[in-house]
Amino acid sequence: MTLIQDLASRLSSAFETVLGESVAVTVVAAADLRFGDYQSNSAMALAKQRKTNPRALAEQVIAALDLGDLGTADIAGPGFINFKIAPQTFAARAKAQLADPRLGVPVTGEGRTVVVDFSAPNVAKPMHVGHIRSTILGDSLARIARCLGYGVITDNHIGDWGTQFGMITWAWKNCLDAQALEADPLQELLRLYRHASDSAKADETIREACRLELVKLQAGDDENLGIWHRCIELSRIGLDRIYDRLDVAFDHWLGESAYNEALAPLVERLLADGLARESEGAICIFSNGVPEDPAKDPFLIRKDGEWTDFPMMVRKSDGGFNYATTDIATLEFRRNEWKADAAWYVVDHRQSLHFQQLFAVAERIGLGDMDLRHIAFGTILGTDGKPLKTRSGDLPQLADVLDEAVAAAATAVAERSRLDTDEERAELAELIGISAVKFTELAHHRLSDYVFDLDKMLALQGDTAPYLQNSVVRCRSIFRKLDEEIDLAAVTPVLEQEAEIHLARYLARYGEIVPSILEDHRPNLLANYLLELARAYHSFYEACPVLKADTAVRNSRLVLCDLTAKVLVHGLSLLGIRCPERM
RNA sequence: GCUCCCGUAGUUCAACGGAUAGAACAAGGGUUUCCUAAACCUUAGAUAGAGGUUCGAUUCCUCUCGGGAGCACCA
Numbered sequence: 001m002t003l004i005q006d007l008a009s010r011l012s013s014a015f016e017t018v019l020g021e022s023v024a025v026t027v028v029a030a031a032d033l034r035f036g037d038y039q040s041n042s043a044m045a046l047a048k049q050r051k052t053n054p055r056a057l058a059e060q061v062i063a064a065l066d067l068g069d070l071g072t073a074d075i076a077g078p079g080f081i082n083f084k085i086a087p088q089t090f091a092a093r094a095k096a097q098l099a100d101p102r103l104g105v106p107v108t109g110e111g112r113t114v115v116v117d118f119s120a121p122n123v124a125k126p127m128h129v130g131h132i133r134s135t136i137l138g139d140s141l142a143r144i145a146r147c148l149g150y151g152v153i154t155d156n157h158i159g160d161w162g163t164q165f166g167m168i169t170w171a172w173k174n175c176l177d178a179q180a181l182e183a184d185p186l187q188e189l190l191r192l193y194r195h196a197s198d199s200a201k202a203d204e205t206i207r208e209a210c211r212l213e214l215v216k217l218q219a220g221d222d223e224n225l226g227i228w229h230r231c232i233e234l235s236r237i238g239l240d241r242i243y244d245r246l247d248v249a250f251d252h253w254l255g256e257s258a259y260n261e262a263l264a265p266l267v268e269r270l271l272a273d274g275l276a277r278e279s280e281g282a283i284c285i286f287s288n289g290v291p292e293d294p295a296k297d298p299f300l301i302r303k304d305g306e307w308t309d310f311p312m313m314v315r316k317s318d319g320g321f322n323y324a325t326t327d328i329a330t331l332e333f334r335r336n337e338w339k340a341d342a343a344w345y346v347v348d349h350r351q352s353l354h355f356q357q358l359f360a361v362a363e364r365i366g367l368g369d370m371d372l373r374h375i376a377f378g379t380i381l382g383t384d385g386k387p388l389k390t391r392s393g394d395l396p397q398l399a400d401v402l403d404e405a406v407a408a409a410a411t412a413v414a415e416r417s418r419l420d421t422d423e424e425r426a427e428l429a430e431l432i433g434i435s436a437v438k439f440t441e442l443a444h445h446r447l448s449d450y451v452f453d454l455d456k457m458l459a460l461q462g463d464t465a466p467y468l469q470n471s472v473v474r475c476r477s478i479f480r481k482l483d484e485e486i487d488l489a490a491v492t493p494v495l496e497q498e499a500e501i502h503l504a505r506y507l508a509r510y511g512e513i514v515p516s517i518l519e520d521h522r523p524n525l526l527a528n529y530l531l532e533l534a535r536a537y538h539s540f541y542e543a544c545p546v547l548k549a550d551t552a553v554r555n556s557r558l559v560l561c562d563l564t565a566k567v568l569v570h571g572l573s574l575l576g577i578r579c580p581e582r583m
Numbered sequence: 584g585c586u587c588c589c590g591u592a593g594u595u596c597a598a599c600g601g602a603u604a605g606a607a608c609a610a611g612g613g614u615u616u617c618c619u620a621a622a623c624c625u626u627a628g629a630u631a632g633a634g635g636u637u638c639g640a641u642u643c644c645u646c647u648c649g650g651g652a653g654c655a656c657c658a
Contacts, residue, residue, distance in 0.1 A: 028599065041601065044638075054638080077602055078638055122658080163657055256658095282656055295586070301654055302585035309655090316656040323658055349588065350652055378588080379651070386651095416621065432621090444596070447588070449651070456595070461621055462607045463596080470621050478618050519599080528597060531606080542614090542623045561618095583621075 002106065002511045003093065004028070006070065007038055007083055014065040015046065018057070027083070029509060036082035037071070037505060044079040054079030087495040090504035091556075095492050097507060098563045103570050104511030108518075109150030114371075115334045116142040116152060118346035119248070122159035123235040123255070124168050124189045127242055128395035129452055133377045136441040136576065138346035139248045140523045141375065143574050148515060153338055157330065158255035160232055162323065166214030167196035170206070172227050173213075185234040215320055218260060228257075242398055245434060247576055259329040263321045266329050267314050275364055279309075281317030285361055298356035312357040327358050328365070335367055342371035344521065349376035349447065375521045378449040401454070406433030408458040412466075417583055428580055433458070435465035435577045442575050443527040463531050465577055468568055471534040472579045475565035478546050478558070486555060493556040499543040503536045503560055510567050514574070523575060530571045537564045 001009075008027040016022045025042040043061060047054035058079045065073055071085040097104045118138020121127045127135075138154075146152045171192035180188040200207040217224040243249065267283055270276035276285045286309055287299035294300045294307040301310035314325045334340040345355060355374035362372055410429035419425050440457045444450050460466045495501045506529075513529045546557040569579050 026599080028601095030602095031598070031605085032602070035602070039601085044601085048638080080602070159658065280656085284655070303654085304584080307585095311655065313655050318656075320656085322656070324655095348652095351658080352587065353653060354658085376588085381651095412621075416619095418619065448596080449589075450595080453595090456608080459608070464607090464621085466621050467607095470619075474619060474622080476619095481618060516599085524597085528606085535606085538622055539624090541618080545618070547618050583619080 002104065003070075003085065003089075003508055004038065004512050007040075007067075010065060010067060010070075011040055011042065011061070011081070014061045015042065017064040018060045019046070019050075029512065030082065035076060035080070036074075037085040038083040040081045040083075041079075043075075043081055047079060085505070085508075087501050087504075090501060090508055091493040091495050093508045094504050094559055094563055095489075097510070098559060098566070099489055102511075103563075103567055104508070105147060105514045105570075106511060107149035108515045109145060109148040111151075112341045113151040113153065113339055114145055114342040114344060115338060115340045116145065116154050116344050116346065117157050118142070118154070118344075119243075119250075120157045120159060120347070121239065122162070122164055123239075124164060124231045125193055126186055126190055126238060127398040129398055129401050130380055130395060131398055132401075132437065132441055133380065133446075134346045134348070135243075135246065135248055136438050137375070137377060137446060137523065138344075139246075139576050140442055140574065141344065141346065141518075141521055143576060144514065144517055144523065144526070147574055148518065153252065153334075153340065154250045155252045155254055155334075156250040158253060160228075161218070161256035161260060161326070163210075163214060164193060164197075165217055165228060165231070166210040166212070167200060168192050168231060169213040169217060169224050169227050170210045171196035171199075172231075186238040189231060189234060211318070211320075215318065218320060238399075242402070245402055245430075246438070247434075247578070254330070254333075256323065256326045259326050259333065262329040262333070263325050266325065266332075267321070270314060270365075273365075275361075276314055279311060282313050283315035284311035284313045285357075285364075286311045288364070290360075298353060298360055312354075312361060324354070324358070327354075328361055331358070331362060331367060331370075331372075332365070335370060340370065342373070344373045344375050346375045346377070349378060352376055373521065375446070377446040381449050381451045402434060402437065404454055405437050405458055406430050408454070409433035409436065409460065412458075412460050413583075419582060428583055431578060431580055432460065432466050432469070432583075435469065436460065438575065438577055439465035439468075439527065442523045443531075445524055446522060465572075466583070468530055468534050468572060468577075469579050469583060471537050472565050472568050472572075473581070473583050474541055475537070475561045475568075476581055478561055481547060482558070486558060488555070488559050488562055491555045491559050493559045494552065495556070497540075497544050499536075499540040500557070500560060503533075503540045503564065506533045506536045507560070507563055507567055510571065514571075526571055526574060530568060530575075533564065533571075534568065537568075 004027050008025055011027060012025045015025055023046060025040060027038050027040045030036050030039045043058035044054040047057045055075060055078065058075045058081055062073050062075060062081065067073060069086060070089050071083055073081055073083050076082055116138055119131065119135040121131050142152050142154045168189065175195060176192065177188060196210060200210050213224060217228055267276065270285065271283065276283050287297050291297055299310055299312065300307045312324050313322060315321055331343065334343055352374055359372045362368065362370060406429055409432040413425050413429045417425055417428060419428060436458050443463065495504055513526060517523055517525050540560065544557055546554055546561060549557060572579055
């Protein structure tokens with residue numbers, strides 16, 4: 001049980017005693033430590049409902065409140081109830097936390113299966129910087145959900161069946177450079193794609209030719225399927241290399257092509273059930289009048305002063321399917337085959353309208369009980385403040401960006417690392433460079449745009465991954481210098497210095513932070529927490545010598561060091577970031 | 584035109600409707616015979632504007648201004 005849960009439960013009993021009925025109460029970590037460690041606004045909220053005086057209610061509640069030896073409570077302002085936790089409570093918590101493999105993180109997702117759909121690059125095009133967000137964010141959310149006990153299925157729903165394959169196939173047939181393909185397959189595929197894309201843009205007949213290649217592929221044409229297989233195979237090599245470096249793995253790679261067989265029957269069924277109908281030669285799903293407010297209806301749009309249909313198209317007039325069809329089929333598969341209770345789509349915010357439609361369709365086809373989330377994120381901007389554009393083709397490739405990050409980290413390592421061998425240093429540079437990129441992503445609010453600025457990303461001080469990693473290294477270093485075996489599990493810390501209490505206070509919050517991330521799918525809350533914890537540790541480290549202290553104090557502080565290292569390592573692992581032993 | 588997202592220190596970011604808006608970078612001043620200075624301590628600096636709801640608003644509502652995105656055969 002976390003401190004918040006403990007306090008809330010005791011407070012709830014006190015309210016029940018006073019009011020004669022059970023009521024919901026809230027307790028949150030105090031924003032300002034001068035007021036205590038935790039606070040509750042419930043007296044104000046409940047007094048308002050009952051039209052009584054909030055301070056008077058709070059006083060009655062505090063009189064009825066049994067905090068045991070947790071700490072003390074008092075009233076402030078218009079009726080805040082502030083809790084001050086006793087140092088020995090924090091000490092006992094630290095001891096218990098150290099003995100707990102979960103470090104105090106509760107299990108909140110047991111029995112629930114969630115599919116996390118993220119990364120999903122288009123095959124045959126190298127990943128570019130724009131793919132960082134979905135990949136890193138999705139991986140972290142999957143790790144966090146797994147930690148909380150959810151059954152997690154990660155699925156890389158790659159774009160391996162869409163329009164770009166028509167283009168690539170056309171270019172493959174018309175201007176493949178076999179030697180270049182041999183030498184550097186990924187670059188040749190990219191060249192083919194760019195060539196076709198540019199040509200199609202400029203020339204109507206080429207656009208049509210590409211479209212026909214796609215139709216042939218989707219109809220099962222042998223030659224086109226052969227080319228397709230070859231492209232997938234080659235692309236996988238490049239993708240795997242990047243996922244390896246990023247330490248990202250998927251349970252499944254069920255791309256759009258995996259659902260090809262399901263699409264035609266799906267559309268027939270939608271037609272038969274009256275959920276879709278023909279329009280201008282295409283098959284579409286229209287508004288069914290729910291919700292009543294047309295502005296909230298994803299199938300309506302305002303045009304020339306009136307609300308007009310904005311249907312979801314499931315079959316094009318040429319008979320081809322588009323990704324709306326695939327997404328519906330994919331969702332059904334995830335429910336039927338994987339028994340998923342939830343699906344989280346970690347996808348660019350620009351697709352929010354599409355997901356509103358998809359989720360509305362899910363309701364209509366009987367999947368309304370699924371918890372479907374579009375976990376949207378903002379745009380990565382260039383240093384000019386404008387979005388990096390996908391179509392232009394001149395986006396920095398992800399692999400190059402990672403190389404640059406590692407190179408910059410290598411410079412820093414060369415200047416300040418205490419590691420001896422070149423091998424260790426190279427390994428550290430790789431770790432720090434990748435960590436810096438990941439942490440930059442995860443420390444931001446997912447909906448905000450951010451400027452992709454390598455220099456800032458790699459400023460290896462302040463609010464960065466190396467700052468956190470360095471805290472762990474400092475913890476570990478102490479234990480390397482310790483020349484005796486101590487059974488820390490037997491030690492009950494005694495907290496006297498403010499820096500010790502402050503550190504213990506933050507350690508106790510870990511179990512409260514991790515579940516809260518999934519309330520709005522925001523790993524940046526964890527990133528912020530870890531920075532605060534690391535700051536508390538660094539301050540403690542400066543103020544409280546460990547190894548030179550008397551035995552009892554030393555052992556007490558060793559518990560804090562060990563627990564800090566464990567929480568930081570665990571928290572960083574939920575962000576997909578590893579820690580070095582030394583740096 | 585309509586819909587959605589976003590406007591917080593010079594810069595990059597925080598803040599379930601809570602109290603005196605919190606960090607980092609940059610700027611100024613300090614700290615190392617002492618466990619890793621990728622650190623610590625310290626000074627200065629911000630809610631775009633106007634209304635409204637509320638005991639209480641950066642947060643919710645309305646409008647204005649500014650930035651971005653989306654608007655059926657692309658994904």
